[in-house]
Amino acid sequence: MAKKKTKKQDWRQAVPAAMRQAAERRYGAAAPSFNYRWEHVTAVVTLAKRLAALTGADAEVVEAAAWLHDIRKEMKQAHPQEGAKFAREFLPKTDFPKKKIEAVAQAIEQHMGLWRNEPLTNLEAQVLWDADKLAKMGLTMAFHLTGWQLTGGKSATLADIIGHGREADWMLKTLASFHTKPARRAAKKRFKAYWKLWDKLEKELNGRDLG
Ligand SMILES: [Fe+2]
Ligand SMILES: [Fe+2]
Numbered sequence: 001m002a003k004k005k006t007k008k009q010d011w012r013q014a015v016p017a018a019m020r021q022a023a024e025r026r027y028g029a030a031a032p033s034f035n036y037r038w039e040h041v042t043a044v045v046t047l048a049k050r051l052a053a054l055t056g057a058d059a060e061v062v063e064a065a066a067w068l069h070d071i072r073k074e075m076k077q078a079h080p081q082e083g084a085k086f087a088r089e090f091l092p093k094t095d096f097p098k099k100k101i102e103a104v105a106q107a108i109e110q111h112m113g114l115w116r117n118e119p120l121t122n123l124e125a126q127v128l129w130d131a132d133k134l135a136k137m138g139l140t141m142a143f144h145l146t147g148w149q150l151t152g153g154k155s156a157t158l159a160d161i162i163g164h165g166r167e168a169d170w171m172l173k174t175l176a177s178f179h180t181k182p183a184r185r186a187a188k189k190r191f192k193a194y195w196k197l198w199d200k201l202e203k204e205l206n207g208r209d210l211g
Helices: 011-027 036-055 059-068 073-093 098-109 123-134 138-150 158-165 171-175 181-205
Strands: none
Touching: 011 036, 011 059, 011 073, 036 059, 036 123, 036 138, 036 181, 059 073, 059 098, 059 123, 073 098, 098 123, 123 181, 138 158, 138 181, 158 181, 171 181
């Protein structure tokens, strides 16, 4: 008797669902008021898709890599390698194009680090790296940080949040590490907006805007 072929899952549903599960596991089953991991990954997916369209990178590779890049975040330093392993095992169970799976895994493997001494050479890996870091800059980062801080179980004043926000001294090095032109351009604007926001907020809290 011929073996019945099981229908493969639609990757555009299966891949986000796998990430959603990982994000919920990380923050507990009860919906937290702010799930930083989910917010970060969904921001990276949006940016990566847009960057792929602007640079000509393979849209399917970039989208799948963006969804899965932090799926093993609990593995800390090893999460890029573990995430790549997950992609190599999970994507064949879906209808994701087989010949593109290795490119997804390699992009995930290379996304580590807030800055780079040597640029990445593969366009899809560059786009994932840029999207991931862009999501850590600008107003997005300021609000993600605020949400993360307020749901962290410790009490935080607005002054604490400003102080924490200003600890991001790595951002200048990140700014110098972007690969693609559109990401570099947006990063410069985000960098300025990020630092300006803390200054403006502090000014309001101190009433210095009263003249
Ligand atoms: Fe990561
Ligand atoms: Fe990330």
